[in-house]
Amino acid sequence: MLTLVGITLFTFVLLRMVPGDPARLILPENASQAEVLQMRKLLGLDEPLYTQYFLYMRDLIRADFGTSFQYSVPAIELVVERLPQTIRLSLAATALTLALAVPAGILAAVRRQTFCDFGAMLAAIFGQSIPNFWLGLMLILVFSVNLPWLPVSGASTWLHYVLPTVTLAAYLMALVARLTRSSMLEVLRQDYVRTAHAKGLAQRMVLWRHALKNAAIPIVTVVGMQIGTLLGGAVVTETIFNWPGIGKLVIEAIWRRDYPIVQAVLLLSAFVFVVINLLVDLLYSYLDPRIRFQ
Numbered sequence: 001m002l003t004l005v006g007i008t009l010f011t012f013v014l015l016r017m018v019p020g021d022p023a024r025l026i027l028p029e030n031a032s033q034a035e036v037l038q039m040r041k042l043l044g045l046d047e048p049l050y051t052q053y054f055l056y057m058r059d060l061i062r063a064d065f066g067t068s069f070q071y072s073v074p075a076i077e078l079v080v081e082r083l084p085q086t087i088r089l090s091l092a093a094t095a096l097t098l099a100l101a102v103p104a105g106i107l108a109a110v111r112r113q114t115f116c117d118f119g120a121m122l123a124a125i126f127g128q129s130i131p132n133f134w135l136g137l138m139l140i141l142v143f144s145v146n147l148p149w150l151p152v153s154g155a156s157t158w159l160h161y162v163l164p165t166v167t168l169a170a171y172l173m174a175l176v177a178r179l180t181r182s183s184m185l186e187v188l189r190q191d192y193v194r195t196a197h198a199k200g201l202a203q204r205m206v207l208w209r210h211a212l213k214n215a216a217i218p219i220v221t222v223v224g225m226q227i228g229t230l231l232g233g234a235v236v237t238e239t240i241f242n243w244p245g246i247g248k249l250v251i252e253a254i255w256r257r258d259y260p261i262v263q264a265v266l267l268l269s270a271f272v273f274v275v276i277n278l279l280v281d282l283l284y285s286y287l288d289p290r291i292r293f294q
Helices: 002-017 022-026 033-043 049-061 075-110 115-129 132-146 159-188 191-198 203-233 235-240 246-255 259-287
Strands: none
Touching: 002 049, 002 259, 022 033, 075 115, 075 159, 075 203, 075 235, 075 246, 075 259, 115 159, 132 159, 132 235, 159 203, 159 235, 191 203, 203 259, 235 246, 246 259
């Protein structure tokens, strides 16, 4: 709770430090000063900053996130309307990461100092080094312009998910692959793994049932934190691919100084981040029975 309150205060103050008057952005360019003052009063921006924050928190307690300056509708309605698209994109990026990065990390650990290991880690280094905006533009250039196989923007079919999913998942895949490799290398040196091999268990069973389960805690931690980050941090990817999610919505709101929308998006993203971290903590006790919550 204190985390969310701190986020509301930080977001509220930071937004009002950004240059630009929302009233002037709403009104025509030739609006008079009297009209600007009247609009500021209508938006509640003529009050002192501490009064505005008090009124904002009062409304927030009643689940009122404010009314959009530009669209004149409740800000939470716009966010909830766009949120499913961002959730789908984030889940697709997470699924791609788990499907490719975890097996790649396991393979690199099992075949250490081989071509598989070097190739996987080289790909991971590139994935962590390449900015996602550059990767997105290159994917568009190759697969939408030179090879017109995939659409550039929109979210109506599964083909629209391919390029933004790869762009959003690139860094996470690289991070998870390297982390899986290091965790697996540490676990594979343990005595219980040698014992499992000595019992004659199949390599696949030793890796998936014994080694991976014990190596999964740091992987789950990173993936859980990154899911929350993906929900709130898909701004660049959604902007590049014109994806109708909350990332693109918050960018448009920042340009228009639409404070209620920005505050609603950031607060909702923070709430999702806190909930996901709680679920990750609860998952620890399943992965490692030695962990107990008092």
